[in-house]
Amino acid sequence: MTTELKIPEYKLAEEESGKWGMVVDTDLCTGCQACVAACAMENNIPYVGEEDAAYGRSMHWIRTERFWEGEYPEVRMTDYQPMLCQQCGHAPCEPVCPAFATVHSQSEKLNLQVYNRCVGTRYCANNCPYQVRSFNWRDYQDPRLRPEITILANQFNPDVTVRRRGVMEKCTFCIQRIHKAQDLAKSEGREVEDGEFTTACAQACPANAITFGRIDHPETLVSQLAHSSRGVHHLEELGTLPRVTYLKGG
């Protein structure tokens, strides 16, 4: 008599791949901040001013980190490492939100921040191992507090909600662009093609260090790069399943 041994299907493969992914080649990143500026312009990110910036309140959704090794004259700067929301498959920020304000999109496999649901407990930011969430410490975009916003607001992207004080925010992988591309593709009755659109940071990057696309399709550029031998996931040991792959080393 044969009994079928049932192995539980953990669907790990699907979980590990996600849907959208990004590859950052740190060997190419020149730290030029074009991605930071592009991100700020695309996503209506407020500037916080000198004092708040000095106190760790700047709201960059993407930042380039760099460290030093050695001492002069043998000093070396590590490669610039753009740090942005890793859109973790198992995001530590999500379960800790009591209001379901940061949740996992089941359709886009992204880590969503639902601004209008956020009550500002900031637990998600505490629990983010990558420290990539930024909080609206003040009403930075309120023209009553900052008269210049009345004019600067002309540039606001209508596809992205303008956040007010007390709300957490973070990189969305330019979900508004994802939606736009999907909507266009759907209206034309086709799938979104690789390279048809990209995130604001990848679009701006003069060094082509950032690649974005479907990481679950093996033929896309991004998934080919992500599987290169230079690929590293940041803090992978935490089991967060980050969707951003860093290409390290020469």
Add this chain to the structure above:
Amino acid sequence: MVRRLFEWVMSPMGWIAVVIVALSVFSLAAFGIYRSQQALKPQPIQFPHNLHVGLGVQCLYCHPGAARGPSSGLPTINKCWGCHQQIAKTQTSDKLKPLRDAMASGANFVWVPVAKVPDFVHFNHRPHIAAGLNCENCHGDMSQVEIAENPQVMNMGWCLSCHKERAGGDEEKFIKLTDCGTCHY
């Protein structure tokens, strides 16, 4: 009996009850006043939707954006004029004076939208039309109203109930249609 009631009212529990009742009445009243203040500002032109719909003008003629993009759009004054310039009454009617004036001065109308969602909701008309919805499913039958009104409270529960229903049993569709990131980003 009346006396007993009076006594009870004068007792501590009675006071508490009276205060609670008074508070509830007051809050209800405040809420009612608050809601009644939500009345819309008057539209620049008392545009009779029923008349235009009755004359056979299609919704998409004036609001063509609904079929191809996020916003259905409001007709330009030129578009109004396109038809109205051929109607003799346009030159005489008092009701249409704002249109004549706007056309002459080059000014714009400032309409008061009735069907609106908060700005953290990214609503896109196109997929809704593409999914086979008709305008009246959400906006009501415009042939029945003179000045446009919003027939429903456009809140998330209302959106969701339709989304869930439309998904049918299709799990993938259901996930997409109830995903937070579909509307909020």
Add this chain to the structure above:
Amino acid sequence: MTAEEKSILAVFADIDPAADAIEQLRLLGVHDDCMNVISGIPVTEAMLGRPSQWTNVPRLALGGAIAGFLVGVFLSFITPDMYTILVGGQPFTPVPPAVIVVFEMTMLGMLLSTFLGVFLDSYFPSYRPMKYIPEISDGKIAILIECPPPDEQKVTDLLKKLGAESVQLTEAQHL
């Protein structure tokens, strides 16, 4: 019980005479149901030789706990399925957090129903006139004889003999 009815209220300084008085009264034909003991400290029925008092509080507590448990189960296992939202790769209805929610709701249900049980069982709050004298809260023990006894005077004498500090006919009054 109406306000017009009068009852005998005998006040004792100590437990022993009160217990004796109760025994004697019972011999006189005063039914246990017609007597009530009012005291400033909790005096158990056994001390006074009184029948056990029925209380619903423990049952209500149990009922509340069950209700709370069900609320907890509802919150942790039903509500997440009303709007399924994936967080951190965890299941929609994980058990370990549910234990916490269920525990807290059970305890809350139990505590609330216990508290309400006291109210229900004791007919709290009640601001109607009641038969009472303030000395009771000075530690005295009072026996309230509610049914009109066959021989009022005899009872009074007996109680006085047994050491009652005062025996009086009381009317219900505002406390």
Add this chain to the structure above:
Amino acid sequence: MSKQISRRDFLKLATAGAATTAVLTGCGPASRYVEREPYQRMPEYTYNGLSTYYATACRECAAGCGLVVRTMQGRAIKVEGNANNPVNLGKTCARGQATLQGLYNPDRVENPTRQNRGAALSGDALEWDAAIQIISDALKNTDPAGIAFLMGMAPDHLFDLVSDLAKAIGAPAPLRFGALGMFEARATLGRAAETMLGRSAMPFFDLANADMVLSFGANFLETWLSPVAFTRDFSKMRRGNPKRRGYFIQFEARMSQTASKADEWIPIRPGTEGLVALAIGRLVAELKGGSVPASFSSVDPLEVASTAGIKLETLEHVAQLVVGSQAPLAIPGGAALGQSNGLATAESVLALNALFGNFGIPGGVFLSPLSPNQDAYHRPASAREMTDFIAKMEDGTIKVLFVHGVNPVFELPASLGFAEALATVPQVISFATFPDETALASDYIFPDHHGLESWGYQRVVTGSSQPVLSGAQPVVSPYFNTRATADALIAAAQLAGGKFAEAMPFADEVAFLQGKLAALVGEPDGSFFAPEINTFTAYFQQHGGWWMTAPALSSPSASNALARTVSPGVAEFAGNGEFFFLPFVSPTLADAGANKPWLQELPDPTTTVMWNTWIEMNPQTAQVMGIDNDDVVEIVSEAGRVEAPVYLYPAIRPDVIAMPFGQGHTAYGRFAAGRGTNPADVLGVRFNEAGDLAFAGMKVEVRKTGKKPQVLSRLESRIGVYGEGMGEEH
């Protein structure tokens, strides 16, 4: 003709109101009363709720990158790179991205203004008719020799127009100047190209195909010449060829952003770059065997190494790497040329390339192609030419000065005395978009449109192997009561009549542009073909310019370069302080970014400082001097003094003090004014042989002030990056 004008009228109808109020309420309670204002007439190609994209050119620097601007309901929403433009191929830098914060800057000059050289923007608004009358009078009533035009660095259509006007009326040719050109020492590079490559043109360094890059101070990843193009080429150099990863060595006294990407950063003493290049050349030649050309044989590597403060082994190691590589390339630039021996240094480095034998081969040195319809390379004015110009202002030769697109009061070293000279000019008319220092010191400000509101083209000097003319068109209607300077000049010239009207026979700016573009109509090898001018202009706008499809690099001859003897020696340093002073252009702000809040908020790539100026100092030096982070120190040179807080920078030579240029405005809007300090205040008046400012040729003193105002705002953590407070500092 009417076609363009009507387009503009359409854009004017665009209203921003409704959408803005809706957006502003943000995450708060949904706005109760929203108003929606439809167009009276719908602009062509506009759909409700859908974006319209316009191709144009970036005006943030002179590189001439192509942009595509996303607009919605008449508002510019987002800047994206024009993927077709050969200069940037769809990419942008941070400054390009932040262009919109210039367009919608709260501190623009909103009206033509009678400024009367006040300290703040006067607000005394004029009508444009009056403004044009004033320009017209100034042109007509002044001796042509006394009319001077000072323009920005970009070789654009306005420069062409002004050149034509000046030529026609007999005025001196307009002068182009920009701080970036000054810090790049463009004149030196041009002169070196003339002597070594045979033609005064911008050399083209084929970084993309090189596999061993030696950069002598060139900060090509930051602001140098065409940073977006160079960054792309750098990326290709590193990863373009899957078989090999390009190697990059930077010789620079301070680790700049560019140097931070180098595989090896070799901190040589400032002023020895030429010697080091020659020494490497000698070692390479010796390793390869064969004869060592004269220039190289005259240097002794050991001596050079000790002069430069490095080890001989380092030079030998570099030489080994060069010999082992297939396509070595040496790039001169930046502070290396801003020395007394800058020209010789540039020549040495070009000679080194000649020694490598890379002239005219992939991964080597070429001459940049001229832009379409360009006769010759016009370089911007050098600092010495500016000094001559200032002298003309002082001696009263210049009666009327027109300034456009440049802010010399801020950009030129204070010691050159531009501001004082400006005060002596009888009439100064500025066309500034922003109330910068020079504009405030003018009699009138007749504000030009912002770049995104303007027509035009921009010649691409370098950055692409193809000849490129980037085209600009307005993407939104003018937000304020501004007018295109070209239109203003045309109108004024016509009002003046006579030869002025004859010189400017155009209906408007667009007509002038069409006249200039006419030469390209029917050109077969371009990015598009159009048989007649109207079609051509339409395509020109649509494509964002016109460019040749094939590379048109010219290959210089190496024989000339090798035959020439170059002896750079060690640069001379002015002043007797103990530190070499190394000013550099802020990579995020550059010369004119300080008024854009998001550029201020961008962390400097190497130090991560935001919103301020800092002074870089080696921690070892600082320790000896008892200076700590954020201590405000004073830098004293022979020409002046400047204060700024210290940043203890681990990758700078202990004998060098560096300071970024870009902040320290006294005007220029709320985000720039009063913020930080300007290193130009300490620069002395010294030039190299090519006439460029020897901005890096100073020795300065550093004095403690005891002040410690506020903490320098950094993105990085001083605890995590430098171990501060962890008991293991530095």
Add this chain to the structure above:
Amino acid sequence: MADNQNRNGVAHDNGSHEEHFREKHLMLDPMPRGKMNEMVMDAMHTTSWKFWLVFGMLAALVAYALFYKWGVMILEGLGVAGVNRPAYWGIFLVNTVFWIGISHAGTFISAILRVFKAEYRRPFTRAAELMTTFGLIQAGFSIFMHMGRVWLSYWLMPIPNQRELWPNFHSPLSWDLLAITTYLLGSTMYLFLPLIPDLAMARDRSDGWRKTFYKVLALGFRGTEGEWVHLRNAMNIFAFAIIPVMFSVHTIVSWDFAMATRPGWSSTVFGPYFVIGALHSGMGAVVMVLAVVRGTMKNMKYFIRPEHFEAIGKLMLIISMSWGYFFFNDYLVQWYGGDKWTKQLLHWHEAGPMGWMWFAMLLFNVVIPWGVLWNRKWRSMPWLLFTVGLLINVGMWFERYIIIPISLTINRMPFTWRLYEPGIEVWLGIGTLAFFILLYMAASKLIPLIPVWEVQEGQMAHSLKKFGRETVVTVSELE
């Protein structure tokens, strides 16, 4: 035992020995109930001008520091506070944990000591239980303050809604909310139940507005057999049920931290460590309150005696030792693991700019209590215990400050490490403290601080009995 000899010697003089017992033990020093009632009522009614001065000052402080400053923060945003990246939580959470800790003392004394029949608890169960309720109110203030959009805090409650979106019960904060709600309601009810007979007593002895006040609150309690039975049953249930609730509350508070994937936080020992920490600060606070009540209120020297301080002191010593044990346990495990970030964190605790706080914490929480409380005579001195209690509370506040903002500095992204510098939350913290004291002062004038009936019950149950030559205290179980 050598001691016994001595005692036997004294025991000969029977009269003075009993006198000695009476002086020492409240339970052996009975007074007529009426007299005790009078004393308690007197203590409530007697109010000096000093009381009103302090009361007025505190009220002003509450209005300014708590409500006005909070209003400013709501309008301006949390930027006016000192929170930043990475210290997203600051003094708000420190105070929350601190106040919840304080609140544990009440339950510990009135429930655990009740269950274990520790008789010395009787006079001060209410004083301690009041701290629970008022402490939890402050904890609630603190946690709501720290929310970015406090006006939407009702979203955390499980309220049925049209979108069928309920709170996220995966989140420790949701557990926290439920636990704190349960605990606040439970402890308030548990405060109220034994208060009913005393309210009835006060009702019988007052007039004017106070009469109405007590009448309403006493609910018509007379003391009939049935009422007592229901009440006793309920109190027994509460005494047992609230203990696990109490443990769960602080454990869940600790899980707010322990659930996070952060170096230094992710620790399994946090639950009991926090509970013990809570008791530590709670007992310190109880002893402070008792010393103040005894020192400032009329007739309280009779009810609260050195024996009580002695007994609490002993408890404090045991708790301090337990705290030391858990602290070491946590430290050792973190230290031994050798994780590079945890290592940095421990280094930061000790050698960082706030290192003084780490050492002060150990001094106040361990060194001083151990040094003082071992001595029976010392721990019977109210002022000394007040001081020790104060130091323990400061030390425990430091402990939470180290765990929250200081530990938050260190994470896995060294590029973001930044020290937290408090801002407006200092005012808000002072506001909650003032509000706590204000509530307590008001309560001391409105409700009988001493549960007279419990004291009487205890006095009835205690007696002296001679075993041979030794006179000992015996307690009868009345229930």
